[in-house]
Amino acid sequence: MSGLVRTTALPWAELARFPLAAGPTPLVRAHRLEAALGIGPLLVKRDDLIGFGVAGNKTRPLEFLVGAAVQQGARVFVTGGGPGSNFCAAAAMAARAAGLACELHVWGDPRSANLALATAAGATLVPTGGSVREEVDEQVMARVAQLGASAYGVPRGGSTALGAVGFAAGAAEVAAQLAAADVRPGLIVLPVGSGGSVAGLLTGLAAVGLDVPVLGVSVSRPLDEIRAKVLELAAGCAALLGCAAPDPGALTLVDARGPGFGTASERERAHAREALWAEGLLLDETYGAEAFSAVVDLVDPPADGPVLWWHTGGLLPAVGSLLKGPA
Ligand SMILES: Cc1ncc(COP(=O)(O)O)c(C=O)c1O
Structure with missing residues (x-):
């Protein structure tokens, strides 16, 4: 089994893992973006910087x-x-x-x-x-x-039950970062495509006992369909890990298909431009711009903590849309 390591934490320790990520991705406060858009407090989990090619989440x-x-x-x-x-x-x-x-x-x-x-x-x-x-x-x-x-x-x-374990481990990663900073977010927001990332996140948050609601921004599937898929993946992921399936009540989904898969609306592109100008964040038109726009437009500042927006990557398509011309 050369090249494989055993994970060291929590229930995924017994599963074979081929290490790719460069380490915990940064968790940062986006002060300039908060000021530019009049939002916040906003934490960004930088999976765009995961350190393996441009593979992101x-x-x-x-x-x-x-x-x-x-x-x-x-x-x-x-x-x-x-x-x-x-x-x-x-x-x-x-x-x-x-x-x-x-x-x-x-x-x-x-x-x-x-x-x-x-x-x-x-x-x-x-x-x-x-x-x-x-x-x-x-x-x-x-x-x-x-x-x-x-x-x-x-x-x-x-997006299989085993694939979702990766994001369950990501949930433990962010939980450790939050604990070290003594911060508890009021909401976690991320884009949802095939559903494995959010399924793993929900499972991992439950496994580590971090009780924070999650807003999933669906970019390709209608809400009924994606909700059923996410919950099925989460149940499978939890079964693999020997822990309880997460509470479906922790997940809210919004439909952000808008002008179509892979195309952001004018408003989403304008928000992506603000993220680029204020923080140097590159957002793609399929996932990043949609999820960040939901943070701006749909999320009232939770009274009980900052919003944590998971930047999942998509760097090559983000550069590709810049080549198409100004937003
Ligand atoms: C950049 C990026 N963000 C988010 C997602 C959505 O993740 P999932 O398919 O696990 O829902 C994807 C899926 O390909 C992606 O490439």
Whole structure:
């Protein structure tokens, strides 16, 4: 099991983990952004600075998913996504770092910065031949069935119960930082795509006993659908960790699909520009701008503590939108 470590804290200690992140990501107060937008107090969890390529929050599930693939003795990591998939690029880099081949089943036009990075990391792109996102997962599972134990497959976004363990460990990471600073947030806000990050966060917060409500900003799925998926992933994650499933009442979801997946509204882009100007934060149009805009527009300052906004990354698409022209 060379390259694997055992986690040292809480229930995930027994699971194989392939280390990728450079360490706890910074938790910082955004004073200038608070002043610019008249909001706050605002804490930012900087997963954009996670220190593995530009993989952002997707580094967290990949530590456990690649750990499991190595433990299984797999030789190829099979997954997929669309042109803008941060997970595909992150998976390609993580697989390469662990000495695994990577096969990515991709829908849509493959000419994108993220897929170029995946290719540079040595991944093989297999076009689904269609533009339907859901086809990717079917194709991945069919390919894994064909290859047998030499392959380890995960659906789009790495959102499985095991992948969610990565963000559960992230919850413990932030809980330790908050305890050290003697701060308790009133709310945690993060973007929600395939749902694994928020599922793991809820599970981890419950596991470490940090009772803070979570606002998930859904960017790609209607609320009923994503809520059911998140709670199912959280229950699976909790079962893997041997802890109780989190209280569904801790999660509020808002629908931020707006003009469509991957496109921010004018208002969201204006908020992203303020974040860039005030703090040097780069927000992408799929996840970051939507979640941050929800912080600005939907969150009243909680009386019982600052808002903690989880900046999940998306750096390559963020630069890509700047290339399209001024907001
Ligand atoms: C930058 C970024 N933020 C947030 C998310 C959403 O995470 P999840 O798919 O776990 O809900 C993703 C998913 O790809 C992402 O790439």
